[in-house]
Every structure is written in structure tokens, then in C-alpha cells.
Amino acid sequence: MEATERRRPELEGLRQRVWDALAEVADPELPAVSVVDLGMVGSVDVEPGGTVSVRMLPTFVGCPALAIIEGRVRERLAAVDGATTVEVRFDREDVWTTERLRPEAADKLRSLGIAAPPCRLRERPVDAWRVACPYCGSTDTALQNLFGPTACRALYTCNQCRQPFEVMKPV
Amino acid sequence: MAQDDKAARGPSVAEGAALVDLLLQMADDDLVLGHRHSEWLGVAPDIEEDVAFSSIAQDEVGHAALYYELASQLGAGDADRLAFDRPVGERRSAAFVELENGDWARTAMRHFLYDAFEEVRLDACTRSGWQPLQRAATKVRREEFYHRLHSRTQLHHLAKAGGEAFARLEHALADLWPYVASLFDLGPHAAELRATGVLPADAAALRSAWEAVVVPELSELGFGVPACGGTDATSAAHRGAHHPALAELLTTMRAVLDVDAAAASW
Missing domain, CATH: 3.30.300.130 (Fe-S cluster assembly (FSCA))
Incomplete structure (x- = not known):
């Protein structure tokens, strides 16, 4: 520029x-x-x-x-x-890296049933990620698979509303 | 900065040949193991691993494509042709990644040993004086975080299950170990790669960094680790001494291309 x-x-x-x-x-x-x-x-x-x-x-x-x-x-x-x-x-x-996501991306991802990256890569161990369910907002959620339908997404379930959802993995 | 000047000038002719060889080693390893991983698509023991292995396979093939592209920019030819159209004799993959998958235990053990190797090789590449490689390695290294986490978790689960799972893993480790040396053969340009700072490490340094990571973990899980270096004097210790399974893999990979190679377009 x-x-x-x-x-x-x-x-x-x-x-x-x-x-x-x-x-x-x-x-x-x-x-x-x-x-x-x-x-x-x-x-x-x-x-x-x-x-x-x-x-x-x-x-x-x-x-x-x-x-x-x-x-x-x-x-x-x-x-x-x-x-x-x-x-x-x-x-x-x-x-x-996922740090390049614009702030407005989080809301748009949520509308697709996908949680935004919970932190930066290696900022915390994967089992300490705090991921809010995109449907009910509960953070009582559990990782099911580090790999999902695309390379950039992992699979979670919500223990509160029982809904499966995806999270965009930090890279 | 001196590094930027060098990147702007581009590598010399001799450096170019050494770089292309290194890039093809990295690309061929990832392409071949990515293909092996993809062979589990639809038949992995559970749906989670089916999804994981297809995702990891896709990543590895993508990483291979990136290295082929860099080699192509150095005059090695079209990237797709490099991937599909080189005969066995020109391939630079290690026999370690060419072996058939075998059972699930051997797949898991190879995944664990290879991902640790990749991390060590990529770490050296992130210190490369050739900027395109340094940047590519930095990017790939971030994605590999998940592969490494997956391969470690998978190995721990299977090993801690004990019984047949442990026995099969033990057998796999003994089977795979003689082929480990093939990963650390950095080829005929190794000394030059190091001297020019393209790959600021030698095979011995990479191997000891790798052993420092995998050996304590294997021991902790109860595996007797084969004598380090003691079983390497096999004909499989050099890139170029391909495992017979590579030819079959390439035939499968080229099945569509071979229908009408002249009409192929990408």
C-alpha cells in the first residue's frame, strides 16, 4: 500500500x-x-x-x-x-494463523454452529480449551475428535444441550 | 539483512540442486505417508479414527504439494508431474514411509515415529537461511501440532490397553526400527545444505533430537527400545533403496492418470 x-x-x-x-x-x-x-x-x-x-x-x-x-x-x-x-x-x-480472523468472524461462525478458536495455538493445552457451545452458550462442553469435516475444525459436544458442534482449531 | 539479500538473489545453481533434493525428500515422504493414511478411509477401526486419518492424510498431501511447488519454482518441473510422474528410481521418499500399513498397531506406531521425525526436520527448516523454506516450515509446523498430539494420544491409548494391543505395538516397533535410518538419510547434498545454512543440522543431530523425544516416551509406555543405531546396517538405510511396496503404491496413485496420460490435466 x-x-x-x-x-x-x-x-x-x-x-x-x-x-x-x-x-x-x-x-x-x-x-x-x-x-x-x-x-x-x-x-x-x-x-x-x-x-x-x-x-x-x-x-x-x-x-x-x-x-x-x-x-x-x-x-x-x-x-x-x-x-x-x-x-x-x-x-x-x-x-x-487463526489470529488473523476478524472479530466479526466469531458471530458468523456461531450462526453456522461453529465455535471460534478458543485461544491461540499452544496458548493452553487442548484439554484446557474453554469452548462455549454455539447453540446454548454453555461452556460445559467436551472434545470428541480433534479432526472433523474439514482440516480446520474439531468436533465437540455440549453436555448442557446435548448438541454436537464444531470448533475452529487454533493454528 | 543478509538473509533477505540471499532470498532476493535466489540460490546458486549448486544450492538449487541441493534444495530441490531436500524439497523432494520432504514432499515424497509426506505424499507417500499421506497416501498410506488415506488407505484407512472407510475401513479404520472406528469412525473417529476414520475422520482423523482422512484429515491428516489431506494435510500431508497438502504439505507435499507445497514442497513440490517450491521445487517447481527452482526449475524442477511441474509440481503435479513431480508428484505423479516420476518413476520409482527418481523418488526420494524413505523406505520407512513406503512400507505397507500392516495392522492398526503398525499404523499407529509409524504415525507416532514419523510425526516426531517430521517435527525435528521441520524445526531445523524453520531455521533455514532460505526464506521460502523457512516460512513454509513455520506454517506446516503449526498444523503438525495436531498430528503430533493425535499420534501421541493414539499410541498411549493403545499401549495402555495392554494385552494384544501392546503385543502388536511391540511387534510393530521391532519391524519398523530397521527402517528408521532411511528417514535420516539427508541425501548426497547433506554437507552442502548444512554449510550453506539451508538446513542447519546434520543427520546425527536430527537423529539424536528425535531419539531424545521418542525413546523416553516409548520406555515410559513399557516398550523395550531397540539398540539405537545398532540395527541400522540394513539395505533400507538409504533413500533410493526403496521398499518394493512403493511401486504398487505409485501404480494405485497413478491408476486414473494411466488410463490416458496424454489427456491428463490438472
Whole structure:
């Protein structure tokens, strides 16, 4: 984000439209949560003439949804007013962690029955995670499996409302 | 910073060859063991382990893809071709990961021993002077936290069950131990990798770091650990001395590709 670009209002407008468009692109496996909520957008660069370059961070290295997400981002950005050329690149060397999740991601995850990461990786032992049930809010919950339907989620049950649910694992 | 300058320049031709070999060792190990893990899909002893092994398999194959991609950027060719299209003779995986799964006990024991090895190798890579490897290792290391936790928990549960479970694990450990040395063969460029700071550790240091982690834990669980280093003088001690099971694994992996290799696209 070069300071010189920041002073150019027409580029600033385009940059904002790109961020707004990215906020509409959902993770196919977490349909309420956008790539912006997930902290997957590393940087957005806009150039005079309308060239837009987006650098994205993959979440889990082996996540099979990445190609779909990349396609959706490309497709959505192609429709942004003023964007003439769109470049989308996954930066596989940059380190995405769950600390990049935006605060609003927690509520959106909860609406899908998924609890947000309870802490940072290694902040506490897994058996000391304090996970609130996304359905009833009780923290009387129990880990069932560190692995779940996707690489990023673990399986829990709530001892209060007896509901099974998922938690996004800290990485 | 000197490291950044080096990253910007890129590796020299000789460093490039050494780096590609290291990346292919890491990629081939993860691809082959990831494939082995995936063989439990649908037939693991319980649903929790079925889910866990498919998830871990997916992670390992993903990590392999990342290393193939880095090798590709160094001119080693297309990443998918590196994964699918190299004959046995060009593979760099260790015989340790190529062995068939065997029973559930051998799967659990290999999972435990390999994940501890991976942690040690990745730790060295997180100190690499070649920034792309250093960053990739930092990222993969965070995901491996869960694999390691899973493999330790699984081994503890099975070992503490005693009886047949313990006996089978003991048998698996004796079976697997002679192949451990193949993991620590860092290849023909090992000295250069260390001298250039690409992999700031040698095989002996990695092995002793690994033993410091696994041997006390195995002993605590009641396993008699085979003499360290004493049983390694086998033909399986070198990468390149592939286990016969690798050829079959690659045939299975290539089954769709071999239907019409010319039409393959990714």
C-alpha cells in the first residue's frame, strides 16, 4: 500500500470497491464467512488504468477449497467497476494463523454452529480449551475428535444441550 | 539483512540442486505417508479414527504439494508431474514411509515415529537461511501440532490397553526400527545444505533430537527400545533403496492418470 496511491482519490475509490467485493466472497465450506472475515486477504494493490492485484493467504496448506475460493474471488473482482485487469495470487509462503480472523468472524461462525478458536495455538493445552457451545452458550462442553469435516475444525459436544458442534482449531 | 539479500538473489545453481533434493525428500515422504493414511478411509477401526486419518492424510498431501511447488519454482518441473510422474528410481521418499500399513498397531506406531521425525526436520527448516523454506516450515509446523498430539494420544491409548494391543505395538516397533535410518538419510547434498545454512543440522543431530523425544516416551509406555543405531546396517538405510511396496503404491496413485496420460490435466 504505497502512500502515493493513497492520495489519489480515484484509486482509493477502486481500492474500497475491491475490499467491499471481497467481503462478499464466502468460503464454500463456511458459507456465512467471507475471505475478509477469515483474514485471507493479505494485500490489495490498485494501479492507474484499473489493474487490481490481490495477494491471498491460504488457510490450511492442504485445504481443497482454495482453488474454488480463488475462482470466486477472480469472478467477483472482474465485476468491480473500474477494474480492468485482475490478478489473484495465493502466497503459499506467508503464514496464515487463526489470529488473523476478524472479530466479526466469531458471530458468523456461531450462526453456522461453529465455535471460534478458543485461544491461540499452544496458548493452553487442548484439554484446557474453554469452548462455549454455539447453540446454548454453555461452556460445559467436551472434545470428541480433534479432526472433523474439514482440516480446520474439531468436533465437540455440549453436555448442557446435548448438541454436537464444531470448533475452529487454533493454528 | 543478509538473509533477505540471499532470498532476493535466489540460490546458486549448486544450492538449487541441493534444495530441490531436500524439497523432494520432504514432499515424497509426506505424499507417500499421506497416501498410506488415506488407505484407512472407510475401513479404520472406528469412525473417529476414520475422520482423523482422512484429515491428516489431506494435510500431508497438502504439505507435499507445497514442497513440490517450491521445487517447481527452482526449475524442477511441474509440481503435479513431480508428484505423479516420476518413476520409482527418481523418488526420494524413505523406505520407512513406503512400507505397507500392516495392522492398526503398525499404523499407529509409524504415525507416532514419523510425526516426531517430521517435527525435528521441520524445526531445523524453520531455521533455514532460505526464506521460502523457512516460512513454509513455520506454517506446516503449526498444523503438525495436531498430528503430533493425535499420534501421541493414539499410541498411549493403545499401549495402555495392554494385552494384544501392546503385543502388536511391540511387534510393530521391532519391524519398523530397521527402517528408521532411511528417514535420516539427508541425501548426497547433506554437507552442502548444512554449510550453506539451508538446513542447519546434520543427520546425527536430527537423529539424536528425535531419539531424545521418542525413546523416553516409548520406555515410559513399557516398550523395550531397540539398540539405537545398532540395527541400522540394513539395505533400507538409504533413500533410493526403496521398499518394493512403493511401486504398487505409485501404480494405485497413478491408476486414473494411466488410463490416458496424454489427456491428463490438472
